[in-house]
Amino acid sequence: MIxxxxxxxxxxxxxxEPYAFQRxxxxxxxxxxxxxxxxxxxTDIHQVTNGWGGSVYPMVPxxxxxxxxxxxxxxxxxxxxxxxxxxxxxxxxxxxxxxxKNGLEQFCSGGMVATYNGVERDGHTRxxxxxxxxxxxxxxxxxxxxxxxxxxxxxxxxxAGITLYSPLVHWRxxxxxxxxxxxxxxxxxxxxxxxxxxxSEVTVFSHSRxxxxxxxxxxxxxxxxxxxxxxxxxxxxxxxxxxxxxxSPTDLNSYLEMxxxxxxxxxxxxxxxxxxxxxxxxIGGRRSLAGSLIGGIKETQEMLDFCGKHxxxxxxxxxxxxxxxxxxxxxxxxxxxxRFVIDSKSI
Ligand code: NAP
Ligand code: ZN
Ligand code: ZN
Numbered sequence: 001m002i003x004x005x006x007x008x009x010x011x012x013x014x015x016x017e018p019y020a021f022q023r024x025x026x027x028x029x030x031x032x033x034x035x036x037x038x039x040x041x042x043t044d045i046h047q048v049t050n051g052w053g054g055s056v057y058p059m060v061p062x063x064x065x066x067x068x069x070x071x072x073x074x075x076x077x078x079x080x081x082x083x084x085x086x087x088x089x090x091x092x093x094x095x096x097x098x099x100x101k102n103g104l105e106q107f108c109s110g111g112m113v114a115t116y117n118g119v120e121r122d123g124h125t126r127x128x129x130x131x132x133x134x135x136x137x138x139x140x141x142x143x144x145x146x147x148x149x150x151x152x153x154x155x156x157x158x159x160a161g162i163t164l165y166s167p168l169v170h171w172r173x174x175x176x177x178x179x180x181x182x183x184x185x186x187x188x189x190x191x192x193x194x195x196x197x198x199x200s201e202v203t204v205f206s207h208s209r210x211x212x213x214x215x216x217x218x219x220x221x222x223x224x225x226x227x228x229x230x231x232x233x234x235x236x237x238x239x240x241x242x243x244x245x246x247x248s249p250t251d252l253n254s255y256l257e258m259x260x261x262x263x264x265x266x267x268x269x270x271x272x273x274x275x276x277x278x279x280x281x282x283i284g285g286r287r288s289l290a291g292s293l294i295g296g297i298k299e300t301q302e303m304l305d306f307c308g309k310h311x312x313x314x315x316x317x318x319x320x321x322x323x324x325x326x327x328x329x330x331x332x333x334x335x336x337x338x339r340f341v342i343d344s345k346s347i
Contacts, residue, residue: 039064062130146308
């Protein structure tokens with residue numbers, strides 16, 4: 001077994017504290033990764049606080065992992081020592097169901113093996129995430145980081161990046177399409193960059209004007225503060241695609257009214273409580289309300305290569321792990337520009 005240092009929540013809502021644990025020795029198809037950076041996703045906060053239910057402790061969060069390969073199993077063919085790699089939200093899946101065979105492992109009918117707060121396919125080993133210094137992952141669930149991208153500014157792509165790329169591509173964002181991104185946090189800011197690179201007209205909805213200059217720099221064509229009266233009403237029927245990244249409940253009906261005929265709003269933010277939905281918000285313009293969950297391995301690699309090609313990196317604030325609890329408080333207040341990334345050297 002490999003001794004690993006990490007930070008864990010020992011019980012629901014507990015602050016993250018140093019935690020020593022072990023990972024398996026690399027098997028035939030495994031790679032051992034020396035973690036260099038791990039982004040802090042809002043999901044980590046929902047999970048540590050058991051906001052969605054189902055959390056198991058002690059929990060080492062973290063699923064936006066980048067680092068370098070330091071050892072490979074004897075049958076590994078895709079990676080070698082020294083390669084720049086990443087790991088996202090899952091580390092395994094059944095590999096035999098239709099979604100797995102179609103590269104949609106996130107919808108594995110047996111359930112994907114989440115990078116943390118999950119259980120390995122042996123049915124009992126608990127997974128622990130990237131707020132740690134090493135991880136062992138099957139090569140088929142490891143991503144390659146393009147040579148021109150930096151590991152700190154790339155780590156949030158492993159969750160935030162693919163979570164926005166997948167619906168933008170699925171619902172055909174591109175030239176001539178009016179795309180609105182709701183919430184300019186970790187997910188939202190990378191969504192602006194990707195939607196812009198895809199050639200769409202991009203509008204940002206944020207709760208104040210504080211992030212307007214940043215949004216423009218990221219590629220937004222228009223910016224609206226939802227706290228200003230009449231904002232949503234004035235945009236009725238305008239958008240082809242809205243992506244809602246907000247982590248708290250939002251007024252879905254008002255946002256849906258901004259969709260043009262046949263427009264779609266995709267929910268990617270996951271509030272902890274349910275939100276009301278009126279049928280009139282949908283039927284008027286034959287509108288759709290949809291959801292999307294991260295992306296499969298093939299598409300995640302495609303997203304990383306796309307970001308490499310377009311030089312897209314995240315706006316990050318790199319912190320030592322000792323500041324993680326403070327960072328959580330700032331994320332809850334939407335006071336992050338635009339992703340905290342843990343420097344694993346500090347662990
Ligand atoms: P984040 O960095 O905290 O960003 C969320 C943004 O939502 C904030 O920056 C803020 O933007 C806005 N917001 C937050 N509270 C709000 C409120 N009460 N009213 C209005 N706006 C509010 O979080 P994130 O990491 O991007 O994650 C966002 C959500 O997506 C979380 O629920 C997370 O669990 C979920 N998620 C889903 C997937 C998936 O696969 N579907 C993957 C990853 C994460 P402004 O300051 O611009 O208003
Ligand atoms: Zn995430
Ligand atoms: Zn499967």
